Amino acid sequence: MADHIYKKIELVGSSPEGIEKAVENALARAAKTIRNMRWFEVLETRGHIEDGRIGHWQVTICVGFTLDED
Amino acid sequence: MADHIYKKIELVGSSPEGIEKAVENALARAAKTIRNMRWFEVLETRGHIEDGRIGHWQVTICVGFTLDED
Amino acid sequence: MADHIYKKIELVGSSPEGIEKAVENALARAAKTIRNMRWFEVLETRGHIEDGRIGHWQVTICVGFTLDED
Amino acid sequence: MADHIYKKIELVGSSPEGIEKAVENALARAAKTIRNMRWFEVLETRGHIEDGRIGHWQVTICVGFTLDED
C-alpha cells in the first residue's frame, strides 16, 4: 500500500432524512463515474429551512480514490 | 434574490436522541420568534456523558434569516 | 473610550455589483434599527452564478456597535 | 438539562486593568437586559496603546444563555 497515489474531490450531498443519508447520496452519485473510492471526510454540515423546519440537509464531503489501479 | 439581507444568529440545541434531533429542537424554539429562517450551518457537536454513556447531544448551529421581507 | 462595551452581530449583504456594494447594502439595512455602529469585518465572500456569470455577490460581515451610549 | 436551548451572542468588553476585568465589564452590561446567562468563551484579546503603554484591554467574548426558561 506504500506506493498508492490518491486523488481527492469535494462533493455536496443532500437529503431530507439526515446527515448519514446525505453522504450516502453523494457517494451513490459519485460511484457512477469513479471506481476505487476509499474514504471520505465530512467538511461541512448545513441545511435548508422550510417553514421553520429542516427541509433538507446538505453535507460537504471530500472523497479519496486511488489513481494507480490501472 | 440578489438584494436580500440576512442576519445570522448562533443557537445551541440539545437532545438525548442524536445530532439531527438537537438541531430540530433549536430550530423549533427559534421559530417561535423568528420568521423567514432560510438555512443553518452546524458549527460544533458536543455531548454530555452520564454514567459512561451519552446523556444528551449539544449541537451549536448558526441560523440565517431574511431581514428584508417587510 | 476605555470603558465602551460593544455587541457584534453577523449580517449577509448581497449585490449584483460587487463586494463593496454588498457590504453597503447590509449596513444600510442594519442602520434602520441599530444606532452607533462602529466597525465591520468581512468574514466570508461568496456569490451566486446565473448562466455561467456572477448573478450577485453575497458578503458576510460582522458589525460592532456600542451598547453603552444611553 | 438535556432539552435546554441556548443562544450565543458576541460582546467586546474593555478595561484599563486587565483581561478578567474587561470580561466582567462586558457581562455586567449584558446582565442589564439578559437573564439566564450560563457561560462565556474568550474569542479574542486585544488592546489599545497610548504613549507606548497599554491604554485599555479589549476582550471579545461569546456568551451563552438559555432561551427556554419561560
Added chain:
Amino acid sequence: MADHIYKKIELVGSSPEGIEKAVENALARAAKTIRNMRWFEVLETRGHIEDGRIGHWQVTICVGFTLDED
C-alpha cells in the same frame, strides 16, 4: 464545581451504522478504564468506502473527565 480539574483525551470510534453509534462505541470502550467522564466534542467525521458505499464511519472525539474525584 469551581475547582475541578479535567483531563481531555482523544479517541476514534467506528461503526457501520452512523455517527452517533461510532461515538457510543468509543465511549463504551473508554468507560472500561476511565471513571468520571463528563463531556465529549466531535473533532472529525470520516468514513471508509467499500464497493462504492459507506463501509463504516470513523468519528474522532475528545473526552473530558475529572481528575479530582479521589
Added chain:
Amino acid sequence: MADHIYKKIELVGSSPEGIEKAVENALARAAKTIRNMRWFEVLETRGHIEDGRIGHWQVTICVGFTLDED
C-alpha cells in the same frame, strides 16, 4: 432541490483590474466546459507586484455545480 448533488472545484482567476474581475475571468473560463455552475466562494485573495504597484490580482475560488442534471 433536496436531492441535488454538487461537485466543488477550485480555480484561480487573475486580472489587473481587481478582485471582482479576477473572479469573472475564472468563471468565464470554467463556463467553457462546465454546465450548471451554481455558486462560488472566495478562498484566497493575492496579487503580484510590479515596480512597487499591483500588477494583477489573483483570486482563488471554489465553484459548486450540479452533477444530477442529466
Added chain:
Amino acid sequence: MADHIYKKIELVGSSPEGIEKAVENALARAAKTIRNMRWFEVLETRGHIEDGRIGHWQVTICVGFTLDED
C-alpha cells in the same frame, strides 16, 4: 537537548480568581503524577456565569513533559 522526546497532554483547570490561577491549579494537580513538565500552552479560555457574574474561569492547557529522563 536535541534528542529529547516530549509527550503533550490536555488539561482543564478552573478557579474563581482568574486565568493565571486556573492554569496554576491544573499544573498543581498534574504535578502529583507527572514529573518533568516543561511548558504549557493556553488553548481555550472559558468561564461559568452565576447570577450575571463570573462564577469561575475554566482554562484548557496543553502541557509538555519529557519522556526520556529515565
Added chain:
Amino acid sequence: MADHIYKKIELVGSSPEGIEKAVENALARAAKTIRNMRWFEVLETRGHIEDGRIGHWQVTICVGFTLDED
C-alpha cells in the same frame, strides 16, 4: 529563481473608496522604503462605520520581497 530568499511583512492600508484602493495605498507607502516587492496576500478586510455608512476600508496584507538582490 530556486535560490531566492523572501521576507514577508504585514501592513494595513486604508481608503474610503474600497478594498483595491486600500491595498494600493499600503503598497505605495511601503514602496518608499522597500525595493523588490513581489507579491501580497489579503489577510483581513475590515472597515470603520461613520453615521451608519462605510467611512473607510482597512485591509491587512502580507507583502513578500526578495532579500537576495544585492
Added chain:
Amino acid sequence: MADHIYKKIELVGSSPEGIEKAVENALARAAKTIRNMRWFEVLETRGHIEDGRIGHWQVTICVGFTLDED
C-alpha cells in the same frame, strides 16, 4: 501572466522514503494526464506505522496548473 486561469486539484502521494519522495510520486503520477502543472502546496503530512516504525509517508498536496494554454 496577468490573465492566466489555474485549476487546483488535491492529491495524496506516498513513499517509504520520506516527505519529498512522496510528493515526487504524486507529481509523477499526475504528470501522466495533466500538462502545465505550475506549483504545489503541502496540505497534510501523515504516515502509516508498521511494527512500531514508519511504514510509509502519506503527503497530501494541492497542485495548480494552467487551464488557458490552448
Added chain:
Amino acid sequence: MADHIYKKIELVGSSPEGIEKAVENALARAAKTIRNMRWFEVLETRGHIEDGRIGHWQVTICVGFTLDED
C-alpha cells in the same frame, strides 16, 4: 484617519507574574525603537514550568503602529 497606513510586527514578551505583565514588558521594550504604536492583539499564550509550577509566562502579541506620521 481614513488614510493611515500601519505596519504590524510580532513580539514575544515574558514575565513570571502573569499575562498582562508579559504584554507590558514586550511593549516597553518595543517603545524604545518604535513610535506611534496604536494597538496589539494577543496571538498565543504559553509558559515555562519549573519544578511543577509556572516559571514564567510567554505571550506572543502583534503590534500595529502608524507609518505615515512623518
Added chain:
Amino acid sequence: MADHIYKKIELVGSSPEGIEKAVENALARAAKTIRNMRWFEVLETRGHIEDGRIGHWQVTICVGFTLDED
C-alpha cells in the same frame, strides 16, 4: 476493521538531522510502551537555532493506536 477503537496521543520528537528522523525518534520512544500503533500525523514542525544554524528539528506528531486488540 469497522469496530476498532483508537486512542490518539501527541508527541514531540527531535533530531539534528531532519524532519523524518525526528518523527522516527518519537515513534521509537513510544514503541517502548505502546503496542499497536497504526498511523501518525505531523501537527507542527519547529526547530532550535544555534549560532545562526539549525541545531535540531522538533516535530510534533499525533499517533493513533488500537485499544481493542485484547
Added chain:
Amino acid sequence: MADHIYKKIELVGSSPEGIEKAVENALARAAKTIRNMRWFEVLETRGHIEDGRIGHWQVTICVGFTLDED
C-alpha cells in the same frame, strides 16, 4: 530567561534539494543581519513545478530572536 523579549519575522527560503535545505538557506541569509536567532517554526511548504517535476521547494518560516541582548 524569564524576562527575554523576542521578535518574530517571517521568511521564505527555497532550494531544489528539499525542505530542510530550504529552511537552512533562509536562516543563512537571515544570519547576515540578525544576531541571536533562537528558534523557527515552519508555516507553509510549497514548491514550483518544472516539466512535471519539482523545480524547487519554497518553505515559509517564522524566526524568533532576542531583542534584549544589548
